[in-house]
Amino acid sequence: MIRLNQIQEQQQDYLAKTAALIEFKHLIRKPTVNAVEIVEVLEKDTSLVAELLRKSNSPIYGLVKKVKTIQQAIAVIGLDQVAQIFTLDTVQKMLLPEVPSGQAQELWKHSVAVAVATRHLASLTIKKRYWEEYFLAGLLHDIGKFIIIKHLPDVNMAIEREMRMNPGMRQLVAEQSVMSMTHQEIGAFFTEMWNFPDYLVSSIRHHHFFELAKSDKAIVAAVTAGNNIAKAMMIGDSGNKYVEPLPRWVWQLLGIQPKDFDMVVRMVYRQYNGVMNMFDF
Amino acid sequence: MREVRLVNIKDGMILAKDIYTPKGKILLRHGSRLEEYKEMLSSMNIKKVMVFEDGDDDIAETIPEEERQLLARSVIHDVEEIFKFCKYDTYMDKLMDVVIDHLIQERWEHGETRFIDPVEPDPGAATGLFG
Numbered sequence: 001m002i003r004l005n006q007i008q009e010q011q012q013d014y015l016a017k018t019a020a021l022i023e024f025k026h027l028i029r030k031p032t033v034n035a036v037e038i039v040e041v042l043e044k045d046t047s048l049v050a051e052l053l054r055k056s057n058s059p060i061y062g063l064v065k066k067v068k069t070i071q072q073a074i075a076v077i078g079l080d081q082v083a084q085i086f087t088l089d090t091v092q093k094m095l096l097p098e099v100p101s102g103q104a105q106e107l108w109k110h111s112v113a114v115a116v117a118t119r120h121l122a123s124l125t126i127k128k129r130y131w132e133e134y135f136l137a138g139l140l141h142d143i144g145k146f147i148i149i150k151h152l153p154d155v156n157m158a159i160e161r162e163m164r165m166n167p168g169m170r171q172l173v174a175e176q177s178v179m180s181m182t183h184q185e186i187g188a189f190f191t192e193m194w195n196f197p198d199y200l201v202s203s204i205r206h207h208h209f210f211e212l213a214k215s216d217k218a219i220v221a222a223v224t225a226g227n228n229i230a231k232a233m234m235i236g237d238s239g240n241k242y243v244e245p246l247p248r249w250v251w252q253l254l255g256i257q258p259k260d261f262d263m264v265v266r267m268v269y270r271q272y273n274g275v276m277n278m279f280d281f
Numbered sequence: 282m283r284e285v286r287l288v289n290i291k292d293g294m295i296l297a298k299d300i301y302t303p304k305g306k307i308l309l310r311h312g313s314r315l316e317e318y319k320e321m322l323s324s325m326n327i328k329k330v331m332v333f334e335d336g337d338d339d340i341a342e343t344i345p346e347e348e349r350q351l352l353a354r355s356v357i358h359d360v361e362e363i364f365k366f367c368k369y370d371t372y373m374d375k376l377m378d379v380v381i382d383h384l385i386q387e388r389w390e391h392g393e394t395r396f397i398d399p400v401e402p403d404p405g406a407a408t409g410l411f412g
Contacts, residue, residue, distance in 0.1 A: 075320075076320070076321060076324055077318070077320070077321045078317060078318065078319065078320040078321055080316065080317040081317045081318065081321070084317065123292070123293055128292055229376070231363065232360075232363065232364070232376055232377070232380045233380055233383065233384075234359070234363070234384065241362075241363050242363055242364075242365065242366055243363050243364050243366070243367050243373070243376075244366060244367070245366055245367045245370060245373065246372070246373075248371075248372065251372050256372075258371055258372050258374075258375035258376075259375070261372075261375050261376045261379040262379050265376075265379050265380060265383050266383070267295065269383065269387075270295050270311075270312040270333065271295070271312060271314060272312075273310075273312040274295070274296075274310060274311075274312030274313040274314065
């Protein structure tokens with residue numbers, strides 16, 4: 001059994017970043033958003049503010065006048081875009097090491113694809129103000145794997161070795177064999193300790209075993225389906241390439257018919273490329 | 282794709298053609314979700330944009346049949362492997378078909394036929410890098 005308390009000692013960095021992220025998500029979900037409140041939350045992390053302003057002033061926006069404050073950024077590029085930059089930057093800094101390995105980079109691409117797919121599935125049946133929560137749930141669903149890569153390199157290598165020695169073995173089985181737990185449990189353990197909202201913890205804990213989710217079934221189902229769509233499209237690499245069978249009720253809960261996949265795949269591909277082009281990952 | 286006035290942009294519409302500044306720099310790339318950029322485009326005095334429609338195919342180019350078959354062989358091999366735990370399911374069968382078409386198109390765009398050996402392997406021949 002691995003010693004998770006070794007990681008707890010290094011968790012201050014995660015805590016600082018997630019607190020602002022969660023508060024921000026809570027704020028933008030409100031039907032009426034107060035810009036002053038948003039600025040207050042964003043300004044808690046000065047490095048993120050700097051990054052937000054740097055991206056707002058990117059040539060991609062072609063702005064004539066330089067954006068100097070968060071208020072200006074919201075006014076010029078819009079709250080949705082500020083929210084997306086903030087979410088992706090925060091989570092990227094939280095999860096990726098400063099010099100990410102090829103494995104971490106591929107996992108990041110996979111996570112962005114799952115986020116985009118999950119948000120797209122949500123957009124078919126769920127009210128718009130919840131879409132960004134689905135995006136965040138997709139982005140964070142494999143946080144346990146990022147923790148393993150970043151903090152438990154020996155365990156990571158042992159899992160890879162186990163899978164190499166047993167071709168076709170599912171990653172969850174290899175994880176269980178090496179550390180007697182899975183990336184879902186590691187992710188849920190920490191995110192629960194960091195007081196993440198229940199819907200995030202639930203989608204992190206159950207994205208492979210969605211039938212065990214007691215609450216937030218719609219979001220867990222969307223993350224599970226988004227995860228499988230991203231894997232089917234071979235975007236990035238989660239370390240587990242196999243698409244998992246999903247019961248019909250999951251698709252029905254999401255309002256998806258087989259004939260819809262053509263559009264879903266096309267939209268996910270377009271939106272993924274849009275995000276990756278914009279953020280130059 | 283079709284042209285839409287900025288005021289008529291609806292949630293979920295996707296930009297189909299890059300938008301450039303008067304100086305020729307890219308302002309917004311195709312694939313972007315337009316509802317997120319409405320305010321920014323308005324502040325740049327942009328009135329109309331091209332958006333994808335439901336029936337649009339991203340790729341206008343037609344793949345020559347011979348190359349399509351080459352790509353299909355390699356794509357189907359890869360996709361069947363990743364879907365191997367999802368047999369006899371209407372939803373997954375359809376997803377698999379859609380993904381195969383999508384990946385053939387995507388790999389064609391990236392010129393991947395160059396890396397596929399068009400010759401069927403001889404079952405009697407030695408295999409492996411070093412023969």
